[in-house]
Amino acid sequence: MIFPNEPGLPVSAHDSPDGVDLGRVWTSVATEVWRRHPGWLERTAARVLRSPGLARALVTAPSLLLPWLISTVVVFGAGALITLGPGQPAVWLVAPAVAAVGIAFSYGPGIDPAWELSSSCAVSDRMVLLTRAVAVFALNAVLGLLASVASGAAAALTFGWLLPMTAVSALALAAAVAARSAVVGAGAGVAAWVITVLASQTVSGQLTASVTNAHAYLPYLAVAACCATAVIYAVRPERGLQ
Amino acid sequence: MLRHGRHLRRTPGKGPPVNVELTGIHRSFGKNKAVDGVSLELDTGVFGLLGPNGAGKTSLLRMLATVLPPSSGEIRLLERDPRHPAARREIRRRLGYLPQNLGYYPSFTVVEFIEYFALLKEMPSAAVPKAVAVAVERVDLGAKAKAKLRTLSGGMLRRVGIAQAIVNDPDLLLLDEPTAGLDPEQRVQFRALLRSLGEAATVIVSTHLVEDVGAACTEVALMSAGEVVFRGTPGELTARGAGHGVGDAPLERGYSAVLSAARS
Amino acid sequence: MDDDELIAALAAGDDTALRELFTRHAPWLAARLRAALPAPDVEDVLQETFLAVWQGARGYRPRGTPRAWIWVIARNQAALLLRRRGPATAPLEEAPPSGLDPADAAIARAGLTAALDGPEGRVLRLMYVEDRPAAEVAALLGVPAGTVKSRAHRARRRLRAVLGGTE
Numbered sequence A: 001m002i003f004p005n006e007p008g009l010p011v012s013a014h015d016s017p018d019g020v021d022l023g024r025v026w027t028s029v030a031t032e033v034w035r036r037h038p039g040w041l042e043r044t045a046a047r048v049l050r051s052p053g054l055a056r057a058l059v060t061a062p063s064l065l066l067p068w069l070i071s072t073v074v075v076f077g078a079g080a081l082i083t084l085g086p087g088q089p090a091v092w093l094v095a096p097a098v099a100a101v102g103i104a105f106s107y108g109p110g111i112d113p114a115w116e117l118s119s120s121c122a123v124s125d126r127m128v129l130l131t132r133a134v135a136v137f138a139l140n141a142v143l144g145l146l147a148s149v150a151s152g153a154a155a156a157l158t159f160g161w162l163l164p165m166t167a168v169s170a171l172a173l174a175a176a177v178a179a180r181s182a183v184v185g186a187g188a189g190v191a192a193w194v195i196t197v198l199a200s201q202t203v204s205g206q207l208t209a210s211v212t213n214a215h216a217y218l219p220y221l222a223v224a225a226c227c228a229t230a231v232i233y234a235v236r237p238e239r240g241l242q
Numbered sequence B: 001m002l003r004h005g006r007h008l009r010r011t012p013g014k015g016p017p018v019n020v021e022l023t024g025i026h027r028s029f030g031k032n033k034a035v036d037g038v039s040l041e042l043d044t045g046v047f048g049l050l051g052p053n054g055a056g057k058t059s060l061l062r063m064l065a066t067v068l069p070p071s072s073g074e075i076r077l078l079e080r081d082p083r084h085p086a087a088r089r090e091i092r093r094r095l096g097y098l099p100q101n102l103g104y105y106p107s108f109t110v111v112e113f114i115e116y117f118a119l120l121k122e123m124p125s126a127a128v129p130k131a132v133a134v135a136v137e138r139v140d141l142g143a144k145a146k147a148k149l150r151t152l153s154g155g156m157l158r159r160v161g162i163a164q165a166i167v168n169d170p171d172l173l174l175l176d177e178p179t180a181g182l183d184p185e186q187r188v189q190f191r192a193l194l195r196s197l198g199e200a201a202t203v204i205v206s207t208h209l210v211e212d213v214g215a216a217c218t219e220v221a222l223m224s225a226g227e228v229v230f231r232g233t234p235g236e237l238t239a240r241g242a243g244h245g246v247g248d249a250p251l252e253r254g255y256s257a258v259l260s261a262a263r264s
Numbered sequence C: 001m002d003d004d005e006l007i008a009a010l011a012a013g014d015d016t017a018l019r020e021l022f023t024r025h026a027p028w029l030a031a032r033l034r035a036a037l038p039a040p041d042v043e044d045v046l047q048e049t050f051l052a053v054w055q056g057a058r059g060y061r062p063r064g065t066p067r068a069w070i071w072v073i074a075r076n077q078a079a080l081l082l083r084r085r086g087p088a089t090a091p092l093e094e095a096p097p098s099g100l101d102p103a104d105a106a107i108a109r110a111g112l113t114a115a116l117d118g119p120e121g122r123v124l125r126l127m128y129v130e131d132r133p134a135a136e137v138a139a140l141l142g143v144p145a146g147t148v149k150s151r152a153h154r155a156r157r158r159l160r161a162v163l164g165g166t167e
Helices: A022-034 A040-049 A052-063 A065-084 A089-106 A115-119 A125-148 A152-179 A182-203 A208-212 A214-234 B057-064 B085-093 B110-120 B125-138 B154-166 B184-197 B210-214 B234-240 B250-263 C003-011 C015-034 C039-059 C066-085 C102-110 C118-129 C134-141 C145-163
Strands: B020-029 B032-042 B045-050 B072-077 B095-098 B172-176 B202-207 B219-224 B227-232
Touching: A022 B125, A022 C015, A022 C039, A040 A052, A040 A152, A052 A065, A052 A125, A052 B110, A065 A089, A065 A125, A065 A152, A089 A125, A089 A152, A089 A182, A115 A125, A125 A152, A125 A182, A152 A182, B020 B057, B032 B057, B032 B227, B045 B057, B045 B184, B045 B210, B057 B072, B057 B172, B057 B202, B085 B095, B095 B154, B110 B125, B110 B154, B125 B154, B154 B172, B154 B184, B184 B202, B184 B210, B202 B210, B210 B250, B219 B234, B219 B250, B227 B234, B227 B250, B234 B250, C003 C015, C003 C039, C003 C066, C015 C039, C015 C066, C039 C066, C118 C134, C118 C145, C134 C145
Parallel strands: B045 B202, B045 B219, B095 B172, B172 B202
Antiparallel strands: B020 B032, B020 B072, B219 B227
């Protein structure tokens, strides 16, 4: 059954002569006229992520304006946190947690207007979040690279935070696609970040003690586990009553 | 006459499969018992879920949409157990859901929005453009297909929501207050759409507007305070109102009669 | 908006203009094409025609009337289709013999008797496909002649409704 339109159906039954279904013809025409042709980025992403839905989530992340703005602010804020406290390992571990939670909330139940609907879809909502996190970091890294030409501070932020986080989140997404589990992916990302931090800290010599002292790994792992828990908590389904 | 958590008869004559099986479903949020012992079996047809705000309809629908797990009880949807991830994914591919408060992405066009959810429902991408065109025409938004969502009225946005719910030709269609914002003529046509969808799928329409569903539903259930207090045909609900109920229309009188009996 | 304005809007990318053009022109195009092609082919040709209109709108110059322009496109698409199919279809042979009333002609051409089951279908087949007089049909079926005539009348009415013909 078709609604009668305000402007009028393209054709009504009595216009159709002798077995010709003009409604069906119009649908076929409209299919081609309304068809969207995905760009090369989306097509590549669809192949790599093995999901046209995730590719679309990736490519449309910036067009959800409010979530995009909020998550960008959080990401830059976390980056500022890092640049303000270069010697404190706790900051290095907390900053990604702050960024991750910020992205999860801005694209999640709080602000994404269609979150409830997305949670009922076959593509996992956590995978969509992870994909959008990659989009946020990647696009901001590109902007940061452009700004680095002009500003040293921007370069520090880009190379010390945005680029590494893009790599880490991309790794997390790749692991998630391979293991078909967003949780595995998040774990892989967290592990990669922790290793990166420890490696860079030991190179700069500030935490040589921690490398040799096995007990010092525990707080880092604890913080890393808290990051992952915070994100998973942020997307739990119970949000929103009745 | 109250009927508490009755395990009720199947809708007759449509043969297997049973698309929805709920057994003793409970759902609480802290101390609040949103759903308090519901059992249902449904196959194809249009099923109305009536009740006042806060009766538990939305929570029930959210559990059917696999968005919310029950606190206790068994659910089987499309003959699968939604607790297992692979089965849940398969259920979701064949599910259509219109939440009560569906937001929209302002910069998306009608076609882009519907297509996005078609892809998230893992429809084969070659089939998506045709399915989107069919869905757009079925809800009569053909003239607005490439309009941005921010330019549409509330009723049109609701129709976009209905279109995304039906785009994958679901076996289980869940509509929470679908007629919000539709004018009376559009509601009449919407009921016709429901009837045609109910021929091949289980359609569950939740609404607090009683007359909306009266004509289109083969069966209705009335919820109050988390329980199903009535289940039967619209005619049977009307009969309960004879001489007792309050309201302008027969179905409304039956509705109010059952509710006041349940509350007493 | 007149047709020229619609085509200009189409050239600018407005898909609602195509919808309006379809409303105006698809019915008469379908009728003209139907005289020469079977219904499924008419649908294919119409689909290709309007897609060609959508793509060709930019190149349209108001030389003749828009109707003529669209008809030329449709005719070319029909020719393309027939060329692709090969000479197997012979549409002229489907033209009805003269003198029959429109409903009988529709039966003969479309062969829809199979679509009608039951006593009415049987009557139709006997009277119009096998060309027997009503009295013989009545004898064959073991019913009064009046019953045969009323069943035939009902069947023709149903067919007319199915085929959407005007009377």
